[in-house]
Each structure stands twice: as C-alpha cells, then as structure tokens.
Amino acid sequence: MRRCLFSLLLTGVWTLLSAAPRPDSSLQRLSEDPFWLLLGHYQHDSSGRWYSHVNDKRFFLAEQGAKDPYAELLATLEGLYKPMTLGDKHPQCVYPARTHWLRNHLKLDDLPALPCDNYRQWYHTIDPHSAAMVFPAAFLNSPSSIFGHTLLRIDPSGMKDSGSALLSYSLSFGANIDDADNSLLYAWKGLMGGYPGLFVIQPYYEKIAEYSRLENRDLWEYPLDLTPDETARMIEHVWELQDTRFDYFFFDENCAYRLLELLEVARPGISLTGPFSLTAIPTDTIRAVRDADMMAGVKYRPSRERELMTRIKPLNHDEQQWVSKLAEDEHYLQDPAFLALPVERRALIQDGAYRFIRYKVTSKERDADAARRSYSLLQAINRDSPPPLEIQRPERPESGHKSRTFEFGVGSREDRAYAEYGLRMAYHDLVDNLKGFPLGAQIEMFRAALRQYEDNHWQLQRFDLVNIRSLAPRGELLKPLSWQVTGGLQRAPGDGDDEVLVAHVSGGAGFSRQWSDNLLGFAFATARVEHNPDFGAFLGPAMGFDTGLLWRNTFGNMLLEADSDYFHNGEIRRRIHLTQQLELTDELGLRLSAKREFSKFSEPISELQLSLRWYFF
Amino acid sequence: MRRILLGSLLAAASLNAFAEAPGGPDCGWGNMLFKGQRGLPSHIVASTTNGSSGNATSGMTTGTNGCRTDGALTYGGKPMLLVGNMMDELSEDMAKGEGEALTTYAVVLGVKPEDRAHFISVTHDHFSQIFSSADVTAEQVLDATFSVMKGDERLARYVADQA
Numbered sequence: 124m125r126r127c128l129f130s131l132l133l134t135g136v137w138t139l140l141s142a143a144p145r146p147d148s149s150l151q152r153l154s155e156d157p158f159w160l161l162l163g164h165y166q167h168d169s170s171g172r173w174y175s176h177v178n179d180k181r182f183f184l185a186e187q188g189a190k191d192p193y194a195e196l197l198a199t200l201e202g203l204y205k206p207m208t209l210g211d212k213h214p215q216c217v218y219p220a221r222t223h224w225l226r227n228h229l230k231l232d233d234l235p236a237l238p239c240d241n242y243r244q245w246y247h248t249i250d251p252h253s254a255a256m257v258f259p260a261a262f263l264n265s266p267s268s269i270f271g272h273t274l275l276r277i278d279p280s281g282m283k284d285s286g287s288a289l290l291s292y293s294l295s296f297g298a299n300i301d302d303a304d305n306s307l308l309y310a311w312k313g314l315m316g317g318y319p320g321l322f323v324i325q326p327y328y329e330k331i332a333e334y335s336r337l338e339n340r341d342l343w344e345y346p347l348d349l350t351p352d353e354t355a356r357m358i359e360h361v362w363e364l365q366d367t368r369f370d371y372f373f374f375d376e377n378c379a380y381r382l383l384e385l386l387e388v389a390r391p392g393i394s395l396t397g398p399f400s401l402t403a404i405p406t407d408t409i410r411a412v413r414d415a416d417m418m419a420g421v422k423y424r425p426s427r428e429r430e431l432m433t434r435i436k437p438l439n440h441d442e443q444q445w446v447s448k449l450a451e452d453e454h455y456l457q458d459p460a461f462l463a464l465p466v467e468r469r470a471l472i473q474d475g476a477y478r479f480i481r482y483k484v485t486s487k488e489r490d491a492d493a494a495r496r497s498y499s500l501l502q503a504i505n506r507d508s509p510p511p512l513e514i515q516r517p518e519r520p521e522s523g524h525k526s527r528t529f530e531f532g533v534g535s536r537e538d539r540a541y542a543e544y545g546l547r548m549a550y551h552d553l554v555d556n557l558k559g560f561p562l563g564a565q566i567e568m569f570r571a572a573l574r575q576y577e578d579n580h581w582q583l584q585r586f587d588l589v590n591i592r593s594l595a596p597r598g599e600l601l602k603p604l605s606w607q608v609t610g611g612l613q614r615a616p617g618d619g620d621d622e623v624l625v626a627h628v629s630g631g632a633g634f635s636r637q638w639s640d641n642l643l644g645f646a647f648a649t650a651r652v653e654h655n656p657d658f659g660a661f662l663g664p665a666m667g668f669d670t671g672l673l674w675r676n677t678f679g680n681m682l683l684e685a686d687s688d689y690f691h692n693g694e695i696r697r698r699i700h701l702t703q704q705l706e707l708t709d710e711l712g713l714r715l716s717a718k719r720e721f722s723k724f725s726e727p728i729s730e731l732q733l734s735l736r737w738y739f740f
Numbered sequence: 741m742r743r744i745l746l747g748s749l750l751a752a753a754s755l756n757a758f759a760e761a762p763g764g765p766d767c768g769w770g771n772m773l774f775k776g777q778r779g780l781p782s783h784i785v786a787s788t789t790n791g792s793s794g795n796a797t798s799g800m801t802t803g804t805n806g807c808r809t810d811g812a813l814t815y816g817g818k819p820m821l822l823v824g825n826m827m828d829e830l831s832e833d834m835a836k837g838e839g840e841a842l843t844t845y846a847v848v849l850g851v852k853p854e855d856r857a858h859f860i861s862v863t864h865d866h867f868s869q870i871f872s873s874a875d876v877t878a879e880q881v882l883d884a885t886f887s888v889m890k891g892d893e894r895l896a897r898y899v900a901d902q903a
Contacts, residue, residue, distance in 0.1 A: 285847040494774040498874035505835040505867040
C-alpha cells in the first residue's frame with residue numbers, strides 16, 4: 124500500500140516537472156511488473172523500499188539502479204538506443220533478457236539490430252533447449268552434505284536424440300571463496316554472507332566427476348517441464364548475471380534460492396521463492412519445484428562408490444579377497460587358482476577390482492603403475508564382460524521428512540515430572556524418521572529445548588549449535604573413519620544440583636560395522652572440553668569412549684548407546700541410554716527414550732521421556 | 741589451502757587465430773588414459789557452504805577443460821573434447837560394451853541411431869586396438885577409432901569426411 128502511494132506521488136511530481144505529457148506513468152507501472160523486478164533481483168526491505176540482492180554496481184545502468192527499479196528501467200531503455208559502435212559492450216548485448224522483454228512490451232520495433240557476437244556464440248555453444256534440476260544427495264561420511272546442493276542442468280536440443288546428459292551444461296550458484304581463508308573463517312564468513320556468490324556454467328560431465336567420483340555422492344536429476352522458450356528466457360538472463368556478485372548466505376540466499384529465482388524468470392507468474400524467508404535447504408527447494416508441477420520425472424545416477432559397493436556385495440569373502448589381490452597386482456589374473464573360478468564369477472571380480480583401483484586413485488595424480496594395472500583389468504573385462512550393473516533406486520531424497528522439527532515431550536527425572544519443548548532448525552538425527560535419508564548420518568544445527576518441571580520451574584535444557592555424527596561402516600575393501608562432533612550448552616550432574624548448565628565442545632573418531640542393512644554398530648574414542656561452574660578450573664578436559672548399536676526395525680530406528688567421560692579433575696561421568704522412534708507418518712514421529720546417568724557428584728539418576736516430533740517446515 | 745571455486749562466467753576468450761592444435765594448447769590432446777580426477781575437495785568445506793570445487797575451471801564460460809571453442813575446431817571437434825575429457829569413462833564403457841560415455845561418443849561422431857548398437861559392438865570388439873596401451877593419448881584414441889570405423893562396412897561412411 125505504501126509503495127502504491129509512493130509511486131503515485133512520484134508520478135505526480137514527474138508529471139508536474141515534465142512539460143509535455145509523456146507515457147511515464149505506464150513506464151512507472153512497467154517498472155513494478157514482477158518480471159522486471161525479477162530481472163533486477165529486487166526485494167522490499169522492511170520499510171517497503173526496493174533494494175536488489177545484486178551486490179555489484181556494474182549490474183546496474185542507473186546510478187541508483189540497485190534501489191530504484193524505475194530509474195533502472197529508464198536507463199535501460201535509453202541504453203538500448205546507444206550507438207551500435209559499442210559492439211559487444213552495447214546494453215542490448217549485455218542485457219539480452221531485458222532487451223527481449225522491453226522490446227515485446229513497448230513494441231520497440233525501431234531498435235538498432237546488433238550482432239552481439241560474444242553472446243550469440245556463447246548461447247549457441249550451450250544451445251539451451253530444456254533443463255533439469257540436479258540434487259547431489261548426502262554422502263554418508265560427510266553429513267554436512269546432507270544439506271546438499273542444487274544446480275540446474277541445461278540440455279541441448281539434441282538431447283532427445285542422444286539421450287545422454289554428457290553434452291549438457293551445469294548452471295550453479297556458489298560462493299567465491301578466498302584462497303587464503305582457513306576453514307573456520309570460511310565457515311563463519313559463509314554463514315554471515317562474507318563471500319560474494321556467482322553463477323557458474325561448466326560442462327555437466329565435470330559436475331558428474333566432481334560429485335559422483337570425487338565426493339561419492341549420488342546424483343538425482345529431475346527433468347523440468349520447461350519449454351524451449353522458457354529455457355531460453357532463463358539463459359538470456361544468466362548471461363546478464365555473468366560475473367555479477369550476489370551476497371551469499373549459507374542459509375537463505377544460497378544456491379537453491381538463486382536457482383528458484385531463475386526458474387521464476389523462466390516461467391513468469393509462478394512463485395517459488397516465497398516460502399524461503401529464513402532457510403532454503405535444497406531438498407525443500409526440490410519439493411517447491413515438485414509442488415509447482417514443474418517436475419517431469421526423475422533419474423538416479425549412483426556414485427562410483429555405490430557402484431563399487433553394489434558390484435562387490437554379492438561376492439563371498441574369498442572372492443572379495445581376489446578383488447583386493449587383483450587390484451594390487453594384475454599378475455593374479457593368470458593365477459591358476461583364479462582361472463579355476465567360473466567365468467561369470469571372474470567377470471564380477473575383475474570388474475570389482477577395476478572399480479576398486481579407480482576408486483582408490485581417483486583423487487590422485489596419474490600413477491603409471493596404477494594405470495598399468497587398470498589397463499590389464501580392462502583388457503580382462505573386455506574378454507569376459509560382466510553383466511550391466513543394476514542398482515535399485517533408493518527412496519527419493521525429497522520424500523524424506525521436512526527440515527525443521529518441533530518436539531513436545533513429557534517425562535520424569537527420578538521423581539520429578541516435566542514437560543519439554545524443543546525446536547530444531549535442521550535437520551536429522553540417527554533415530555529420526557529414516558525415509559529418504561541414509562542410515563547412520565546425523566546433522567543437527569540450532570537445536571534448543573526448554574524444560575518445565577512440575578513446580579513450574581523453567582530451564583534451558585540444552586542448546587546445540589551443531590551436532591554431527593557419521594557412521595560409515597568398514598568393509599572388506601573400504602575402511603572409512605567414523606566421526607562425530609558437537610558443541611553447545613547442556614545439563615550435567617554437578618555439586619549440589621544434579622543439572623548444572625555447562626558449555627562444551629566434544630568430538631570423537633572410531634569405526635562402525637554394518638552386519639546387515641538394518642544393523643549398525645559403532646565405537647568411538649572421544650575428547651571433550653567443558654566449562655562447568657562446579658569445576659575448579661575454567662575449562663575441564665576429558666577423554667572417553669562412546670559406543671552403540673543402531674537398529675532399523677519395523678517401528679522405526681532404535682539406538683542403544685553407552686558413553687563415558689573421564690575428566691582431568693577426577694570426575695567420571697557415564698551414561699547409558701536407549702531410544703526408540705515410532706514412525707507415525709512421514710512428518711510425525713513418537714520417541715521413547717530412557718537414560719541412566721552416573722557421576723561422582725550424585726547418585727545414579729534415571730530419566731524417562733516420551734515425545735512427539737513434528738517435522739514441519 | 742587449495743583453491744576452491746570457481747571459474748567465473750567469462751564472456752569469451754580471445755578471438756585471435758592461432759597456428760596450433762585446434763582448441764588451443766591445453767585442450768586435452770595429450771591427455772592420457774587414467775589421468776583420473778585430481779584434487780579431492782575437502783568434504784566439509786565443499787559441502788557446508790555449498791562452495792563448488794572446480795579443478796579445471798580456467799575461465800572459458802562454456803568451459804571445456806582448457807579448450808577454446810572460439811577458434812576453428814575442425815579436426816576431431818566435439819569427439820575430441822569428449823575423448824579428452826572422458827577418456828576413463830569411455831575406456832571402461834568400451835571394454836564392457838555398454839554405457840553412457842560410449843553412446844555419447846557415437847552421437848558426437850555423428851553415428852545415426854540405427855547404427856549406434858553396431859558402433860558399440862564393433863568398438864567393443866576392437867577395444868585393444870582403440871585403447872592400445874595404458875599410456876594412450878586422446879588423439880591416438882580418436883585416430884584409432886577412425887581407422888576401426890573405416891574398416892567397417894556400416895561405419896565407414898561416418899569417417900569419409902574426416903582427416
């Protein structure tokens with residue numbers, strides 16, 4: 124409303140100032156067309172004024188362009204008629220999407236016709252025809268990747284014929300990171316918007332290599348139902364954004380958000396970015412695209428690691444030993460014992476060995492010895508080819524529970540009853556509803572719980588800044604490290620009070636073992652630093668262990684866990700707990716947990732809690 | 741600290757004509773089999789802030805791993821780019837006689853849909869001739885592919901206009 128008044132006022136002033144009546148009010152209205160606002164990435168600020176997400180003066184033609192869509196429109200309109208001698212620097216060549224739109228809307232039939240060689244050539248190379256949204260799924264040993272990343276794949280016109288995505292281009296938005304920054308600074312600046320974000324186009328096969336080979340992440344490809352015209356409109360706008368810096372925020376104005384904006388440019392009138400005011404987690408954005416009926420299918424591209432695991436899974440222990448031996452030394456191909464195996468089994472073993480070598484060397488410099496072994500195995504594979512690898516498609520990641528969780532629990536601690544109210548901004552723990560997530564991966568951020576005891580005593584029960592656990596099982600061939608890290612505030616037994624609020628940072632490393640698809644065990648050595656008001660020293664260090672069993676059963680996940688911290692000052696804190704989730708619906712779970720704590724400060728304490736978990740956004 | 745991200749969206753490379761290998765000197769002509777993917781990104785870093793981690797994004801907008809696409813990219817052209825950049829995938833597919841890289845190879849060589857299965861089977865049979873050693877280069881693979889195709893009745897017509 125305020126905006127309307129303001130623009131009316133402005134138009135009025137303008138009319139007064141200009142001698143001859145000009146159709147400026149219509150231009151003014153045009154500058155508030157949603158599509159023009161999209162092209163400039165304009166948003167309202169809290170007081171109703173316009174500002175652009177683009178943090179780059181070069182993107183605007185008008186001096187006040189970043190804050191004034193109307194001024195920018197007038198400047199663009201003027202720019203379109205600049206002398207043709209400007210060549211590729213002419214606004215028509217720099218802003219093809221603006222040009223296209225203004226020409227259509229204002230019937231600018233007298234525009235000078237520029238060749239725009241650079242743009243044409245670029246456009247021709249990409250040859251946009253259709254598009255897909257691509258989601259690299261979580262990689263188990265990198266739980267932070269559970270957030271994932273989304274990108275667009277731009278497919279050329281020949282794709283229908285070739286059926287191959289290897290000739291497509293990827294379009295992604297990412298932070299431009301300063302080489303000199305260390306990881307901590309990196310994470311901080313990433314969160315706080317300290318890095319500029321840029322769009323990048325590169326061949327899609329490079330993205331496949333990056334995700335599927337280097338990071339071992341499955342790729343989910345969702346073809347979109349964009350028409351060639353819609354795809355073209357989007358790419359025209361991408362050209363306008365070349366080298367344009369956006370503020371990059373990890374949580375909201377991130378890759379996923381920017382891609383949704385592009386899709387809004389492709390199909391004017393749809394609204395995809397609306398709900399993402401605070402966080403845009405990539406799976407949520409995939410849901411947004413699905414809910415807007417833009418999704419035309421799904422294709423699953425397993426990672427190289429998953430292919431390797433699937434290939435060697437049906438092999439018995441001895442056969443897996445052969446995989447390991449062949450990968451070490453190709454001369455075993457001629458070993459009489461190996462040749463005595465049935466030819467179909469040999470084909471599987473050879474393929475497994477080849478994949479195993481490639482897996483191990485994929486991130487290394489070329490090594491002549493590994494190349495020789497690989498080549499020998501390829502020749503053997505060429506003689507006895509294995510059957511094509513069939514990998515069953517897992518649950519689609521967007522079918523998993525939503526990313527924010529509300530928790531309401533009731534429980535008792537010894538003889539005191541309490542209610543607990545919890546909120547978690549993201550995302551998933553080991554026991555949460557599993558559909559669409561890998562077993563044994565946990566990432567939680569900003570989780571807080573308030574507890575209300577029966578005497579109406581309220582207290583902050585916990586606040587986790589971050590809580591990550593990665594249970595990557597070791598097998599015959601692959602022996603990854605499992606690890607966990609967490610930090611925040613929590614309650615611990617203390618002197619006189621059995622629940623002292625302490626601040627801590629803890630971490631652990633160890634190994635996991637998977638006995639079946641549904642049963643995982645782990646053991647960690649842990650270290651902890653705690654600030655506890657009941658400790659003499661400001662910081663109390665501790666060493667300990669943490670071990671447990673994670674069982675996927677008919678009702679949901681169950682976790683049985685025991686851990687212990689041996690503090691430098693003599694305190695010994697031990698804990699055993701059992702948690703079972705009952706998966707009620709996709710977005711609702713019931714959780715029963717029982718815990719017993721031991722400490723030098725107090726008698727053993729038991730706690731029992733039943734809580735309802737609602738995954739709501 | 742590794743360089744993380746990003747080739748930027750550069751408009752175009754120079755338009756000068758060069759008297760050198762088509763596509764420029766870094767176009768992957770000398771790429772060897774099993775070159776692999778160098779430069780493992782740090783998982784934590786790369787995935788927490790969604791920073792991409794390109795290892796060969798050196799400018800070119802429609803970056804083709806160091807190849808210029810502006811100049812005359814005649815000999816080899818797209819097949820060359822494909823072999824240079826996806827040689828590992830291609831060798832594996834050809835050894836097995838199936839796969840996306842091999843199908844794409846047929847497509848960029850101009851092989852018509854009705855002849856693609858035949859192309860795949862012929863190249864599978866001649867794997868050791870096309871990938872003649874562990875140290876074979878992209879250029880050699882492409883040459884060998886042409887000569888295998890020339891020797892095949894149905895595929896010869898696709899290489900008639902090649903060098």
